[in-house]
Every structure is written in structure tokens, then in C-alpha cells.
Amino acid sequence: MGSEALAFYAFGAVAIAASLLVIAQRNPIYSVLLLIASFGALSGLYVLLDAPFVAVIQIIVYAGAIMVLFLFVVMLLNAPHEETEYDERVHPLLRPGPMRFGACLALVLAIELWWALARGVDTGAFPGGAVTSVAVIGRSLFTDYAFAFEVTSILILVAMVGAVVLARRDDPRERRKPGER
Amino acid sequence: MVTLNHYLILSAILFAIGTAGVFVRRNLITILLSIEIMLNAVNLTFVAFGRALGSADGQIIVFFVMTVAAAEAAVGLAIVISLFRHKESLNPDSFASLKW
Numbered sequence: 001m002g003s004e005a006l007a008f009y010a011f012g013a014v015a016i017a018a019s020l021l022v023i024a025q026r027n028p029i030y031s032v033l034l035l036i037a038s039f040g041a042l043s044g045l046y047v048l049l050d051a052p053f054v055a056v057i058q059i060i061v062y063a064g065a066i067m068v069l070f071l072f073v074v075m076l077l078n079a080p081h082e083e084t085e086y087d088e089r090v091h092p093l094l095r096p097g098p099m100r101f102g103a104c105l106a107l108v109l110a111i112e113l114w115w116a117l118a119r120g121v122d123t124g125a126f127p128g129g130a131v132t133s134v135a136v137i138g139r140s141l142f143t144d145y146a147f148a149f150e151v152t153s154i155l156i157l158v159a160m161v162g163a164v165v166l167a168r169r170d171d172p173r174e175r176r177k178p179g180e181r
Numbered sequence: 182m183v184t185l186n187h188y189l190i191l192s193a194i195l196f197a198i199g200t201a202g203v204f205v206r207r208n209l210i211t212i213l214l215s216i217e218i219m220l221n222a223v224n225l226t227f228v229a230f231g232r233a234l235g236s237a238d239g240q241i242i243v244f245f246v247m248t249v250a251a252a253e254a255a256v257g258l259a260i261v262i263s264l265f266r267h268k269e270s271l272n273p274d275s276f277a278s279l280k281w
Contacts, residue, residue: 002182004183005182005183008183008187012187012191015191015195016191016194016195016198019195019198019199019218020198022198022202022211022214022215022218023198023199023201023202023205023206023211023214023215023218025211028208028210028211028214031210031211031214032210032214035214035217035218038218038221039221042221042224042225045188045191045225046225046228048183049188049228049229049232050232051228051231051232051239051240051243053240054224054228054240054243054244057244057247058224058247061247061251062217062221062247062250065251066217066250066251066254069254069255069258070210070213070214070254070258073210073258073261073262074210076262077210077261077262077265077271101204102200102201102203102204102205103204103205105200105201105204106197106200106201106204109193109196109197109200110197113190113193113194113197116190116193117190121186122184122186123184123185123186123233124184124185125182125184126184126185126232126233127233127235129235130232130235131231131235131236131237131240136237137237137240137241137244140237140238140241141241141244145241145245148245152245152248152249155248155249155252156248156251156252158252159251159252159253159255159256160255162255162256162259163255163256163258163259164259165259166256166259166260166262166263167258167259167262167263169266
């Protein structure tokens with residue numbers, strides 16, 4: 001087994017194990033920290049795929065910004081444990097409505113995956129000539145995808161304003177200030 | 182030798198884990214985290230296909246998916262905060278009424 005395959009299996013195992021633990025944890029703080037580990041492993045996979053730009057923004061944007069936002073909210077809400085109205089020891093297929101549906105869906109996905117594996121068309125090795133240069137990506141981003149790029153900036157502005165408006169505390173005392181209404 | 186198939190299978194497993202998380206967990210934060218797992222599985226597919234086709238477009242689409250994920254996380258968490266203020270709960274089953 002070559003070193004590339006070894007790295008692929010190591011990163012893949014870390015990504016799958018961390019993701020499984022994310023949905024198995026009862027405390028959201030552990031879930032968030034494990035998801036950061038999963039993103040680190042995915043970043044390693046992007047390096048193996050000759051995409052250093054994506055690997056770096058995966059760490060900076062996902063692990064650095066989005067997950068820190070999640071962590072802030074988990075700590076702000078101070079509600080670590082999930083309350084459940086059903087018995088945890090009951091098999092997922094015997095639990096109420098949506099959970100049974102979720103378990104069936106997972107089963108269908110597993111069968112589908114097995115079917116796809118059994119058909120297994122061999123795609124062969126990756127061809128040479130990967131696009132790794134940030135300059136090429138940037139040129140494409142500001143020419144072919146210029147419109148989408150500008151729309152993205154508006155999207156982020158809207159999301160920022162929306163988040164501020166939604167999370168603002170609606171204090172009744174503020175409303176009764178003199179001179180307002 | 183690692184081929185495109187390997188990456189697609191890994192991505193499918195991660196996506197299935199994310200889907201299972203959305204349905205099995207009863208915590209709004211964990212559900213949002215599961216959505217992030219699914220988005221990352223799709224990102225891996227984009228980068229793997231871009232590599233197989235020798236094109237930069239896969240990486241550019243991943244860039245856009247990440248910005249959408251950031252916007253989604255910001256708005257989603259703001260909604261979670263304002264929901265928590267109303268009901269003091271993160272269980273999605275407690276938000277079944279259309280009006281309070």
C-alpha cells in the first residue's frame with residue numbers, strides 16, 4: 001500500500017469516526033469539537049486531491065469561523081443535555097414516527113451504497129494535470145463566476161443583517177422610550 | 182491506489198451519517214451540525230470530480246457552498262437563539278405550534 005493510500009484511509013477513518021461520534025454525543029459541545037476534527041481530516045483529503053486552496057479555506061472558514069460560531073451559541077444557550085421523552089435503549093426501528101422513518105432511510109441508504117459498490121465500475125487512477133494554482137482559481141472566480149461571486153457578497157450581507165435582527169432581544173422596555181411612537 | 186470511487190464512497194458514507202443525524206437527534210444544534218456534515222460530504226464529491234476531470238470548477242463551487250453554509254449557520258443559529266428564548270428548549274418537537 002502506497003503512502004497516498006495509507007493517508008487516504010487514515011483521513012477517511014478519522015472523518016467517519018468523528019462524524020459518527022458527532023451524532024452519538026449527547027452534549028453538543030463535544031459534537032462541535034468532534035466536527036472540527038472531522039473537518040481537519042477532510043482538509044487532509046483535499047490536500048491528497050491536489051486542492052490546497054480548498055484545504056486551507058476548509059480550516060479557516062469552516063473550523064475557524066463557522067464552528068466557533070456554533071460553539072459560541074452552545075455556550076450562550078447553556079443547555080448542554082438533550083431531553084428525550086423516549087427510552088434510549090429501545091431499538092431505533094421501534095421508536096416513534098420520525099425516528100422510525102430516519103432508521104428506515106438509513107437502511108435504504110446502506111442498501112443503495114452496497115448496490116453501488118457491487119456494480120463497481122472501476123474509475124481508474126486520477127489523470128495528471130490537476131489544477132492546484134490559486135491564481136487559476138482566482139482568475140476563473142473573477143471572470144466566469146463574477147456574477148455568482150457578487151451575489152454571494154449580497155447573500156452574506158443579507159444573512160448578517162438577518163442574524164442580527166433575528167437574535168436581537170425584543171425588550172419591551174426599549175419600546176416605551178419617550179419620543180418613540 | 183486511490184481512485185475516484187474511493188472518494189465517492191467515503192462521501193456517500195459521510196452523507197448517510199449526516200442524514201441519520203438529522204432524523205435521529207432531538208437537538209436543534211446537533212441537527213444543524215448534521216447538515217454541515219452533509220454539506221461537507223457534497224464538497225468532497227465536488228473536489229474529487231473536479232480532480233478527475235482536471236478542472237478548477239469543482240473547487241470554485243466548493244467555495245460558494247462554503248459561503249452558503251456560513252450564511253445558513255449564521256441565520257440558523259440566530260433562529261435557534263430566538264426559539265430558545267421563547268420556550269427554553271432545544272427539542273424540535275416543542276416547536277410544533279405555528280403561533281405562540
